[in-house]
Amino acid sequence: MSDQATNTLQAPLETALADTQQKRPAFLARLLAQPSTVLALFWVLLLVVVAIFAQYVSPYDPNASSVMRRLQGLSQENLLGTDDLGRDLLSRAMWGARVALLAVTQAVLPAMLVGVPIGLFVAYRGGWWDRVVMRLVEVEQAIPMLLFAFTFIAIFGRGLTNAMLAVSLGFAMSYLRLTRAVVLAERPKAYVQAAEIQGYSTLRILFRHILPNAIGPIAVQTSILAGVAILIEAMLSFLGLGVSTGSPSWGAMLDDARRFQIQQPLLSLVPGAAITLTVLSFNLLGDGFRDAFNSDLIIPKRKKGSIPAAVAPEPDAPLTQNSTATSDAVLALNNVSVEFPSYSGSFQRVVSNISFSIAPGEIYGLVGESGSGKSMTTSAILGQVPKPGRIAGGSIVLAGRQLVGLPERQMSRIRGREIGAVFQDPMMALSPVHKVGDQMIEGLVRHEGISRKQALARAAELLDLVGVTDARNRLDDYPHQFSGGMAQRAMVAAALICKPKLLIADEPTTALDVTVQKQVLELLLQLRGTLGMSVLFITHDLAVVAQLCDRVGVMKLGELVEEGTTAQLFANPEHPYTRQLMLAREMLDGPAGKSAS
Structure with missing residues (x-):
């Protein structure tokens, strides 16, 4: 499609987006939009007022009796009549609300x-x-x-x-x-x-x-x-x-x-x-x-103020910057195994003898089909192997510090501060009832002890860095007010807010469309160059690996079957399983050199 045709199609869309925005009403507005609820709320509030001020609003003392006025019907003196002792029914009903x-x-x-x-x-x-x-x-x-x-x-x-x-x-x-x-x-x-x-x-x-x-x-x-x-x-x-x-x-x-x-x-x-x-x-x-x-009700509401200019797309980044693991690795796994108890009482290994390292500034891809053990390896690194599972052996060293066997209290100080994580579905990873800014700064306030104002300022800087327009005002938005791509950018910013040594990206593009996937991948490459961070990228998409990663490890049935630079792996895969993955990918997308970016 020509640029002129594209601009012709985009112009009405941009105008519509500028004129209106979808806004979900506040809870009270949704509650008061229901007539029956309004009537019920009015009655309950009336009862509360009557109960609190019964001694002032009731016509008579509820226990004041009068034999001469017993069992009377409606009258000017007793609007609802009296009981067998001559006590006013309206007054007793009002005091009964208090009870x-x-x-x-x-x-x-x-x-x-x-x-x-x-x-x-x-x-x-x-x-x-x-x-x-x-x-x-x-x-x-x-x-x-x-x-x-x-x-x-x-x-x-x-x-x-x-x-x-x-x-x-x-x-x-x-x-x-x-x-x-x-x-x-x-x-x-x-x-x-x-x-x-x-x-x-x-x-x-x-x-x-x-x-x-x-x-x-x-x-x-x-x-x-x-x-x-x-x-x-x-x-x-x-x-x-x-x-x-x-x-x-x-x-x-x-x-x-x-x-x-x-x-x-x-x-x-x-x-x-x-x-x-x-x-x-x-x-x-x-x-x-x-x-x-x-309620999922939304009301179209004209957006006030000027519309921020759209962020111009950045030029295509280079596919890879090859590097090799070094002795000063940010992360090093050596023969890590994870096992779970079986019904027979013995333990069954789901991850077996995994070893790899990630150098400073390197993007390491961990690929394999679903169930190959990629996410379980990530859980071992984070110290979050689901119970009753356990790390059965090996070592996990982060910047010279052994993580295996570390008490939970110490691991909680490492997670968020030295290791950040981004998950595949940002709408599920963000709490729906908290503002995006509040979720971003919680770890920063806890780990670094800075004020909320300082934390929000850093959060705004990071949101701006990852390409979220009008970043300071977007901190006050809720996750449902973000698109999928913007929410994933916010997740990346939240993971980086404490400047971790390692970012774990667990299939961060799976829930996104192709265009947004490309933007997120470019963002990770840009941040790697800007911040010098190391990235462990979990995926089953070899096309993404070809665009993003420096080195790759291939997992099958809980084992690391092959490892090498991205160029080596695509040029000459040695393991039969790796060749099968390549063949399956080529059947869908064509040769690696012709894959769509």
Whole structure:
């Protein structure tokens, strides 16, 4: 296609991009866009206000009785009538809101504070912790909650607090199960692994990275359990096991109404309507929270201000700059093996006797089909072999320091500071609920102890270096506001922010289209020249290896079967498996010299 035709096609696209941008509404905007949720929220907020200021807004003292005014209907003095003792029903319903919300607080808040942290811990830790705790949870859940509450009241006595604490224990188990399920879903994701590589503590990973992604389900669960707590409080008070006799509770009002239902129907309608509307409102809030958290709604919004100029494409970089391993290697592996226990009780090796080294400023490619052991070798270097796997032998030396056998606390200081990592799917490697800038500077603040302002300034410089336009303002964006290519550039910048000696790029172009792949590869070559960093490039794409790497190691079934410079490997592959890979590649893309860049 000619340049004129290309410009003709690109002009309308650039104009459209300049005129509009896709913006996802804030959570509150998505929540308030649902009419039923707005009504439910209004009712709950009204109850909160009435409960707090009941002594000021209620027409009468809820316990003030008058025999002369008993069982009256609607009147100017008593808008909703009176009960069998002449007490004002509207005032008692208002004070009953305070009892209901107190019950919600006593049942839900302790349950959340206990269940959520335990759920986070057992799911993240796994093993015996998870199995033992979950068996105990299943035993508790097998006991009906009301029966458990009755037992608790029988031991500790009647009263709202005792009853709600018993309910709270059951709610805590619900929170535990829910949080555990969310963590098990989030734990394998790349952004958690990226946080571990940065050397963050377990508590920080759990509460700073994983917990925010569980806020949605927890909020929905909280709204539902709030409605359940109100129902249980009303039920216990109706049975005389909740609040003390005479206290203005909706359940107690229903108990009083059952004896005089025929004389005064409003006696049951007032508390019944209050319970129904409140429980329904909490359930509708739960649905609203769920839809707002899961909504993918976007609104076209005209972009304010001028549009930054596009970055001009850089000229093609040279394919390779051949070098050989030296004695002062940045990384050196010697006979590294990784093994996992088998069902028979013995250990099965998945990586066997891997040896290679990477010189300063060198890009070393590790290639092979899926399952050949490339990523497991990377995990061994990072000290992140999944349990119950282990490094069975060999040495891994980074800049003269032995990594095998290093305690986790010391490895956490190395990850992120001396070894950076970039993963294949940037949208999965970046936490969706944190700003890009915050994720970039966490490792810098932790490892170097500089201020947030200084860290953001360095992050902006790196984003600009990797080709992200308007870098300082983009730090405040969330990952979904980045394209795939820009998100991968941000991942590269985050991996380099502490100026590591080694960058591990684990198939960083797999999830990107061909054009963006080329840009990322050029970026790595440019950064190698600018920063002098060493790169371990994991891939199964020989075409990428031909463009990028100085030396190459070929893996098959957990073994390094061939190693050499890129030129040697493509000119004269010695191992039959390497020749098969070359042949398969040529069938798809043609000879190496004619591959598309």
